[in-house]
Amino acid sequence: MVQEKGKYSQQLYTDDYFAEGHLGLKVWQTLMALLGWLCVFIPIAITVISYIGVRFGWVQPLWRYREGIYEIQFIGVVLLFLAAVALIFTVSMTIIQVRKRDRLVEQWPTFDPIRQKARETELDQFMNQRFGSPEFRQNCRNYQVEANQNLDTNQIHELFEKQHLDSMR
Structure with a gap:
């Protein structure tokens, strides 16, 4: 110490x-x-x-060894070839990653952990109201969904939009 x-x-x-x-x-x-x-x-x-x-x-x-000169030239050609391969690989991988990142950034919003937690809470409340408590849902052996409990096609998406609009106010 x-x-x-x-x-x-x-x-x-x-x-x-x-x-x-x-x-x-x-x-x-x-x-x-x-x-x-x-x-x-x-x-x-x-x-x-x-x-x-x-x-x-x-x-x-x-020194003037002919074999040594040929070997140096050979090593030079090999190193030049390997440098060209490394350059092509690096440039192509950079182009691929930039395009992939651009596609993903355009398609998916940036992850917001606070908003994600709010969505989970909102979804839990919705499921509890619609289908009962989590304990009931997990311990129930057979459950028959009533006709009025079926989800509409965009109902969860609309729930998240409503929650987002409420948070903006």
Whole structure:
């Protein structure tokens, strides 16, 4: 636990590199990081310089292996092809998602949880009035709907519209 101005807070990680002191650790880790980056950039630089030297003659190449040049060209073509496939896939998926979103936004209104709760309450009251309490409906084995209890085609939709108009007032 670390104390900060009278409060205790939990410290989830520590890094001695950024803490005060530990000069030897800082020097060692910095040298190792630089060595690691040199191991990445030196082979890349040698390969690029050799390829440019063999292909275009602008610089003196460090190696002239014909197989290496063909391999670099092959890898370049493969990477270019994969980049084109990724671009086509990304653009097409973006177009599909934008069209799908536009269709859904036009067809369905944005979900409003407060309005949804009011609709559920209104529907529960309507069903209780029309068909009896929820306990009765759930525990009844057989129930015969009377002719006057049948729902009209748009009755629930009209109920929601009436409830919406009442809430607007």
